[in-house]
Amino acid sequence: EAGVTQFPSHSVIEKGQTVTLRCDPISGHDNLYWYRRVMGKEIKFLLHFVKESKQDESGMPNNRFLAERTGGTYSTLKVQPAELEDSGVYFCASSQVAGGPNEQFFGPGTRLTVL
Amino acid sequence: GENVEQHPSTLSVQEGDSAVIKCTYSDSASNYFPWYKQELGKRPQLIIDIRSNVGEKKDQRIAVTLNKTAKHFSLHITETQPEDSAVYFCAARKAGGGNKLTFGTGTQLKVEL
Numbered sequence: 769e770a771g772v773t774q775f776p777s778h779s780v781i782e783k784g785q786t787v788t789l790r791c792d793p794i795s796g797h798d799n800l801y802w803y804r805r806v807m808g809k810e811i812k813f814l815l816h817f818v819k820e821s822k823q824d825e826s827g828m829p830n831n832r833f834l835a836e837r838t839g840g841t842y843s844t845l846k847v848q849p850a851e852l853e854d855s856g857v858y859f860c861a862s863s864q865v866a867g868g869p870n871e872q873f874f875g876p877g878t879r880l881t882v883l
Numbered sequence: 884g885e886n887v888e889q890h891p892s893t894l895s896v897q898e899g900d901s902a903v904i905k906c907t908y909s910d911s912a913s914n915y916f917p918w919y920k921q922e923l924g925k926r927p928q929l930i931i932d933i934r935s936n937v938g939e940k941k942d943q944r945i946a947v948t949l950n951k952t953a954k955h956f957s958l959h960i961t962e963t964q965p966e967d968s969a970v971y972f973c974a975a976r977k978a979g980g981g982n983k984l985t986f987g988t989g990t991q992l993k994v995e996l
Contacts, residue, residue, distance in 0.1 A: 816982060
């Protein structure tokens with residue numbers, strides 16, 4: 769079974785540009801999460817989709833970040849315009865629908881560098 | 884909101900020794916505590932987890948203990964091997980708070996030969 773995949777693996781952009789990150793969850797996983805790790809700090813929650821609906825977007829830093837999950841399959845996270853502080857590793861994770869806590873499977877991450 | 888603190892940030896042990904990583908959480912409503920291991924260049928992977936109705940859980944060389952009263956939990960790795968070298972993250976999930984995980988800052992474990 770394929771795991772969570774993310775594209776691209778690395779992205780280097782100039783401040784003010786736009787970048788779109790993509791995540792493909794494990795097939796059949798209704799829950800999809802975005803997290804971010806800024807250099808040396810914790811992995812921080814950004815938002816959670818259940819199918820195509822945003823269940824919790826309390827971690828989104830500001831309105832420069834837009835996440836979508838049209839059709840409830842893959843998701844995109846767009847940063848526009850990018851700022852220096854947006855640099856970090858963006859992780860996507862997915863989990864099955866189940867009662868109570870269930871394992872979140874992580875993707876390999878996208879390393880974003882904003883110059 | 885929930886806050887998770889993790890110590891130490893780096894840990895170096897000799898092969899065969901034990902390693903202990905400690906985490907504390909702030910929200911007593913947290914009821915699920917996973918540990919993730921991230922090897923260099925790879926994705927974080929769940930290695931063990933514990934729910935709040937259990938005080939200890941063991942899986943071969945790794946174990947996790949939970950003290951709900953003190954709001955702390957620990958990862959114990961015995962007989963460490965070079966392949967245990969990685970960054971370890973603890974996390975907490977709050978009951979009724981959706982499925983989002985609140986992570987610690989990570990511990991870089993290095994097992995030296």
